[in-house]
Amino acid sequence: MTTTAGDHRYLQVARALRKEIVDGVYPVGSQLPTEHELCERFAVSRYTIREALRRLRDDNLVASRPRAGTLVVPRPSTNSYAQDVMSIDDLLAFAQGARFAIETNAMTTVDDALAERTGLSPGTEWLAASGFRRVDDDTAPVCRTEYYINRNFAAVGRLLQRHSGPIFPLIEDLFGVSVSEVHQEISAVVLPPDLAQRLQVQAGTAALQMQRTYTTSDGEIAQVTVNTHPSARFRHAMTLRRVRE
């Protein structure tokens, strides 16, 4: 008698919906029936429906928004046939060798100028640390680095001096959160005189400014980092490779 019954109801529902989505019953962009309607159709509780939909969301088949319903999202295989193999660690590799000398390290309130630069909300408090990164103590700095760290994780501030690599693993280890997303923006700037002097380059030199925002799985911003590299000493390189599915 258990022949028809596979596993667990919510898996059966998930399978059924998945099949209908790939069969085109619910084409990309269309709305799935509401959870209530699905409850009636499958004669199960809302818990079961939601558990099934959670599986479909985990597979990036659908996306749900309050009031907007649950809609079928385009399959990632159509036009975005490229995926890259760069890891977050590659992204940070450049920082490995250099030593970070802290100059400032204090709680700061985000003003409008900083908010504009970093995207942080004005008025919020962050641990701000800044300094210069160099490979040798005697050579010119590689870059100027600014950290803005979520106050909840400000305890890492004490470790910054001794630490040399990227610091978000520190936050992960100390607080048990995991960074699920890193957003990076790269822009070109002309160095102002004071900063040029500190970086030991001529005023008017171009610099690459790389800003990274680290977001935890809770959707909370853990850290924002701004690196300013004189153009002569830095070039950002990455390689995308197509992978078969």
Place this chain on the structure above:
Amino acid sequence: MTTTAGDHRYLQVARALRKEIVDGVYPVGSQLPTEHELCERFAVSRYTIREALRRLRDDNLVASRPRAGTLVVPRPSTNSYAQDVMSIDDLLAFAQGARFAIETNAMTTVDDALAERTGLSPGTEWLAASGFRRVDDDTAPVCRTEYYINRNFAAVGRLLQRHSGPIFPLIEDLFGVSVSEVHQEISAVVLPPDLAQRLQVQAGTAALQMQRTYTTSDGEIAQVTVNTHPSARFRHAMTLRRVRE
């Protein structure tokens, strides 16, 4: 707003448990209290506890087994579990809207200066096309673009005028090759006076220079592109997301 302390019980519970785990209240290998005990302790329903534990599981902090309870697992310590989901299309998205006006289009022999800039072998011949890209015919250009196309694929040169998007799909379609790898290097430059004038910005302005090399599955370089964007009009953004395996 969005004060981290606030909303959603299951997030509060998750944070509390996370803290106790990293503080060593529940060391690695130990058992967490049962869900029922946690319900009593936090005075919440089992739904809330389970939702909190789900978060901890998603972060690989704990593992639950039926009947065995929930136990604290060692952190995956290795820093290699990060992969990104950016596609080549994302990389090229910016080029979609803009129109490309060709100024030069001719076979060229790579001299030492060009070899230095692009990595191409001196003495080899490439179809060189350059021009300016603008969204509107009347507005200032978005960037200056230089193409260097493998002579084997030089036939695409005739299509460049009419074509607006990225051109490597053109090469793929016409010649049946497939681009398997894209290498990108980003650097900052100060615009020389002549180029600044053509881009309608002040001399001495910073610009982002993005150079991409497209390699086919044969290991042959199909195309090299150099885009020069005045800093005010361009910012390179990308997002890395960790994907579960």
Place this chain on the structure above:
DNA sequence: GGTAATTTGTCCGTATGTATA
């Protein structure tokens, strides 16, 4: 070795919150 207790996983019904069309 069989049995009972325990604990997670699944499932139900219901109620309230919240964001959106």
Place this chain on the structure above:
DNA sequence: ATATACATACGGACAAATTAC
């Protein structure tokens, strides 16, 4: 402003499996 639909939250129940007796 109102209705809608997902998100969160509560309480209760049984199943299956593992541990302890």
